Amino acid sequence: MPMTMDMFVFLVLAFVAVASAFGMLISRNGIYAILFLVLNFLTVAVFYLLLGAPFIALSQVTIYAGAIMVLFLFVIMLLGTDKLPPSTGLSYQRVATYVLGGLLLAEIGYWIWRGALTGVIPPPSAELNSMASIQEMSLMLFSQYLLPFEVTSILLLVAMIGAIVLTIKQKGGRG
Amino acid sequence: MVPVSYYLVVSGILFSIGAMGVLLRRNSLVVFMSIELMLNAGNLAFVAFARMHNTFSGQLFVFFVMAVAAAEVAVGLALIVTIFRTKNSINLDQMNNLKG
Numbered sequence: 132m133p134m135t136m137d138m139f140v141f142l143v144l145a146f147v148a149v150a151s152a153f154g155m156l157i158s159r160n161g162i163y164a165i166l167f168l169v170l171n172f173l174t175v176a177v178f179y180l181l182l183g184a185p186f187i188a189l190s191q192v193t194i195y196a197g198a199i200m201v202l203f204l205f206v207i208m209l210l211g212t213d214k215l216p217p218s219t220g221l222s223y224q225r226v227a228t229y230v231l232g233g234l235l236l237a238e239i240g241y242w243i244w245r246g247a248l249t250g251v252i253p254p255p256s257a258e259l260n261s262m263a264s265i266q267e268m269s270l271m272l273f274s275q276y277l278l279p280f281e282v283t284s285i286l287l288l289v290a291m292i293g294a295i296v297l298t299i300k301q302k303g304g305r306g
Numbered sequence: 307m308v309p310v311s312y313y314l315v316v317s318g319i320l321f322s323i324g325a326m327g328v329l330l331r332r333n334s335l336v337v338f339m340s341i342e343l344m345l346n347a348g349n350l351a352f353v354a355f356a357r358m359h360n361t362f363s364g365q366l367f368v369f370f371v372m373a374v375a376a377a378e379v380a381v382g383l384a385l386i387v388t389i390f391r392t393k394n395s396i397n398l399d400q401m402n403n404l405k406g
Contacts, residue, residue, distance in 0.1 A: 137307060138307070141312065148316060171343065184357070210390050271362050
C-alpha cells in the first residue's frame with residue numbers, strides 16, 4: 132500500500148497516543164500523569180478531525196483536555212498528593228496486571244482480525260468538515276435524540292448537586 | 307485511505323492501557339484518569355464506526371458519553387476529596403473500610 136499523507140499522519144499520531152498513554156501508566160508523579168493524559172486527549176482530538184467529526188474534536192479539546200483535566204489538576208494540587216510511596220500491595224500484582232492487560236489486548240486484536248473489518252475510511256472531505264455537517268448533526272440531536280439530551284441535562288444537574296453535598300463542610304459535624 | 311481496523315487497533319491498545327492502569331496504580335486519582343482513558347478509547351471506536359457507516363449517530367453517542375464522563379468526574383473527585391479529609395491519604399490500599 133503506498134504511503135499516503137493520511138496514513139502518515141495517522142501513524143505518527145497513533146505512536147504519540149500510545150506513548151503518552153504508557154507515560155501516564157508508568158509516571159510516578161501525578162502531575163506528569165495528567166499532562167501525559169492531556170497530550171493523549173489532544174492526539175485523539177486530531178483523530179476525530181481525520182475522521183470528519185469537527186464538533187466532537189473541539190468538544191474533546193474544550194471539555195476533556197480543558198475542563199476535566201484542569202479539575203484533576205486542581206484536586207491533585209489541592210490535596211498535595213502528587214507523589215505516593217511505591218505500592219505495598221501483593222507482590223504478584225504487577226506481573227498479573229501485565230499478563231491480564233496483554234490477554235485483553237490479544238483478545239481485542241483477535242476479534243478485530245476475525246471480524247475482518249475491511250472498510251476503508253477515505254480522507255475527510257471538505258463537505259464533512261464544514262458547518263453543514265454540524266448543522267445536520269444538531270438537527271438530529273434535537274429531533275431523534277431529544278429525550279437522551281434532556282436526561283443528560285438532569286444527570287449533570289444531579290452530579291452538580293451531588294458534588295456540592297459531598298464536599299460541603301457541616302458545622303459541628305465531622306464534615 | 308486509512309482502514310477502519312487501524313483506528314480500532316489504536317482504540318483497543320488505549321483501552322488495554324487504561325485497564326492496566328486501573329489494576330496497577332494505587333493512586334486513586336491516576337486510577338480515575340485511567341477510567342477516562344478507557345472512555346476515550348470507546349469514543350474513538352464510536353467515531354470510527356460512525357465514519358464507516360456514514361451516520362451521525364455515533365458522534366452523538368460520543369457527545370453523550372462526554373456528558374456522562376463530566377458528571378462522573380465531578381462526583382468522583384468530590385468523593386476523593388471527602389475520603390482524603392477523613393483518611394489523609396488517597397492510596398487505594400488504605401480504603402478498606404466502609405465506615406469513615
